[in-house]
Amino acid sequence: MKSVNVITLCAASDLIADSGVCVLYKNTQIALFYLPAETPALWAISNWDPISEANILSRGILGDIEGELVVASPLYKQHFSLRSGRCLEQDSQRVATFKVELSEGSVLLYP
C-alpha cells in the first residue's frame, strides 16, 4: 500500500534507459536518471545546475568517476554525484537529491 504523501511523478515508460528525463513537481524541476544495471535503478537530483545557472542536469551524460555514479553537466562538464548531489570539482556546490522509487510501472516520489 502506498502511504498518503507519496506522489506519482510519471510512468516508468517515460524513462529512458542509461539517460535522463525531467519532471515538474510543483515548481521544482527534478532530473530522473534510469540506470537498469544499477541498484537502485532510479536516481533523482535537482535539474538546476548551480554553476551553469540553467535547468539542464537531466540532459547530461551518466557514468562513474572512481566508482561514484555521476552526471556531467552538459554545459561546463562538472560532475554531480547522483547519490549525494555533491559537485566533484567544486566542493562548495551541491544540488538537492530526492527519494524516488519505481513501483508497478510508476515513478514515485517521497517528498
Next chain:
Amino acid sequence: MTGKRIVIVGNGMVGHYYVEKLVALPQQFDITVIGAEPRPAYDRVHLSEVFSGKKPEDLALTSREHYQQLGVSAHFGDEVISINREAKTITTSTGRNFNYDKLILATGSYPYVPPIPGAEQPACLVYRTIDDLGRIRAESKNAKSAAVVGGGLLGLECANALQNLGLQTHVVEFANGLMNQQLDLRGSQLLRRLIEELDVRVHTGKATRRIAAGDDSRLKMEFADNSALETDLIVFSAGIRPNDNLAKSANLEIGERGGIVIDYHCRTSDSSIYAIGECALFGNKIYGLVAPGYRMADAALSQLTEEKVAFQGADMSTKLKLLGVDVGSIGDAKGNAENCCSFEYANEKTKIYKRINVSADGKQLLGAVLVGDCSDYDNLMQYYSNGLELPEQAETLILPSSSGAVTLNASALPLTATICSCHNVTKAQIVDLIDSGAVSLAAVKTETAASTGCGGCAALLKSVVDAELSMRGVEVNNHICEHFKFSRQELFHICKIESIQSFYVLLRKHGQGRGCDICKPTVASILASLWNDYVLEDKHVGLQDTNDTFLANMQKNGTYSVVPRIPGGEITPAKLGVIADVGKQFDLYTKITGGQRIDLFGARLNQLPEIWKILVDAGFETGHAYGKALRTVKSCVGNSWCRYGVQDSVSMAIFIENRYKGLRSPHKIKSAVSGCTRECAEAQSKDFGIIATERGWNLFVGGNGGMRPRHADLFATDLDDETLIKYIDRYLIFYIRTAARLQRTSVWLDNLEGGLDYLREVVIDDRLGIAAELEQQMQSLVGTYQCEWKTTINDAEKLKRFRQFVNSDADDTQILFVRERGQPRPANAEERKLMELTP
C-alpha cells in the same frame, strides 16, 4: 579655448594619428590642422584597394565632421607656404595666418621621379595620393599595358593596383632584385618567380635612359643596356623624398640629402617646432613606414605630458601581402651582422623560402626573411622583439611543422605564449606548476583554470603538459579516461577488427567501470564513423552529448540553436523567407555564421521538433552544427559570376558538402572552395581546402582558423574532379581512423609521423595498400547518410524525448530573455534577479 595653440601641418596618416592622441590628453588645446590634400586623412597603405572594389571613402581615417566634434579647426586643400619663427605664425597659400605655440610638421613625402628625359609626359604618373589614383585611372582608359618604375615595397603595391585595372603590368627595377631593402637574394628571386606567375613581367637591372614615343604603344622606355620596353603608361614609384621645402625656407636644419633633422623628442632645430613621419630625418635616416611615424608622433606628443618618451629609431620589420604573395622581413634580414649564423628553408614545390639569422652564440634572433608563407612571422617577432632565447635547434622555428618533429609544437612555444586566453594562462605558469610538483593535466587545470573557459585550448594544453611531463621523465599515458586503457585510435581499431557495434559490449570486453562523459561520446563517434547508425538509436542515446542527443547546440541558458544546412552558402530567396518565418514565429535570435549559414538561437527543447518540421518540409536538412562532423563547405561565387573565377567553385562546394555531410569524425571538419587564386573563400584555413586553377583544383590539407591558426599545406595540384574527390575520401577516412579524440586535422597532421610527405605516400601513392579500403568505407558512409532531423520528426517515439517535462506541458519558467537590438538574448544574472522580483 584657453590652452596652448598647436598647429599641425599635414593631415596624412601620421599627422592624423597625432591629432587623435592630442585630443585624448586631459589638457585643453587650441588645435588647428592644415592639410594640402582636398580631403581629410586616409589610409595610404591600402591605396591599391581602390582599384579592387573599395571606394576612396572606404579608406578615410576621419572626416570633417569628426574633427568638428573633437573641436579641431581643420582646413583642407590649403598649403602652408611660410613660417615666421619669431612671431610664431604661419601663412597659407590662400593668405590665412595662424598663431602657434607649438608647430608640428607632418608634411610627409613625395614620390621620387628620376630625371629621365621624357618623364614629364602626361602618361607618366606617380602613385601616392587618391588624386594620383584618379589620374592613373583616367590614363588607363586607353591603355593596355603599364610599367611601374621601382621594384620596392611601394612599386609592387602599385603594380598590384595597375593589374587590378586590367593592364598588362611590368615592373622595372634599377637594382638586380625586387625589394632589395627587405629581402636577401634568394627571397627576392622567389618573390620574382611568384609575381611572374601572376602574369606581372619583371625587368631588373634596368636603368631607364629616355622615354620616347612607342611604335605599338604610347611610350617606349629605352634602357642603358640598349633594350627597350613599350608601354602605354608609366608610374614612378622609385622611392620617396621628404617634403621639407617649408622647413628649409624657415631655415630649420635640413639633412644633406633632405629631411628635417630631429632629435629624440622629434624637435627640429627650433624647439617650438616638431617634425614627425616621412618628412623627418632621425639619425640620418628617413623612416618610410607608418609604424615608425606613429612612434615619432608619440614621442612628440609626450613633450606635452609628464612622461617623456624618446624616439630612438624604429624597427623596420614588416609583414605584408604583395600581389597576393606573403612577404615578411624582420630586423637584419640579410644577415649583415658579424659572425651571424643563418638557417634557410627553401621548398621549390610549395614555393616557400624562409631564412633566419641567428647570433654567433645561437641564442638571439637577429633577423628573418619569409617569402611565400608568413605563418611563422608572429612567432619569430616574439623572439626578435622580446630578445627571447632561441631553442637549441633554432632551425625548427622555420621548418614545416609536419616534418615529423612530434614534440616541436608544445616545446617550441616560448614561455610567454598564452595557452588559455580565457583565463590568461601562459606556458610559463604551466611549467612553474609542473616544476612545483603538478603531475597531471587535471592538476594543472584545477590550479590555473586553464581550458575551463571556452575549452578551446584543451588539446593544446594537453600537449604542453604532456611535453613538459615527458621532458621530466614522467610517463604520459594516452588513455582516453579511467574506463579504457586505450587511445582513441586504439579503440577505433578494436571496434573495427572485432566488429563491435555497442558501447556496452566494448566496455565489457575492453574497459572497466560504467563509462563517463569522455569515453561515451568518443565511442559513439567511432561507432558512427564505422557503421553510420542513426545517432538516436536507443543503444546510442545515453552516449551522446546533449547536442548530439537533441540535434541542436545547447546555449548558456539551456535553450538550443538551430542551424539548417545551406550547402556552399547558396540559398534561394524563398528558402531565406522560410528561415525568416521560423525566426519570427518562434522569436529566435538570428545571426549569420562564419561558415555562410544562419544560426537561430533561443529555441526551447520542446520547440525543436516543430521548428524542424517546418524546415524539413521546406527542403532543409540538418546542418550538423551540433556534431563532431563535417560542418560547412564555404565558397566564393566562382566563375559563373566573378570575372576572375576560373572554375565553378559553388557547384564544387555544394557537391562536396552534400557528399560529406553528417560524416562523424574525431572533431569538427570545415572546408572551403575558392574559384581562383584570390582565395576569397579562405580555403587555406580549413581542414581541407580547394582552390581552382586554370587546369583543375589544388588541394590543401590541415588548415585551421580558430585559436591556433594553421595555414593549410598544399597537398596536390591541378587535380581533375574525380581525383580530387578520391584524395579527399582517402584523406578524411585516414584522419578519422588515426586521429586522437578531439584532435583537429591541423594538430593531427603536425603530429603525424613522417608529416605531409607520409600523408602523400598513403593517400596518393597508396604505400600502405589501403586506398581502396578507405574509399570503400567513405562510399558506404555516403551511401547510408540520413538527415537525422527528418528521421526524428517522423518517429513519434523519438519525439517524446523532446519534452521539457515528461509529466507536464509547462514551459521552463526560469528561461528568461531580454531584448537587445530588436532581438532576444538570455537575461544575465542581474537581469534575471530583477525579472524574478517583478513577475
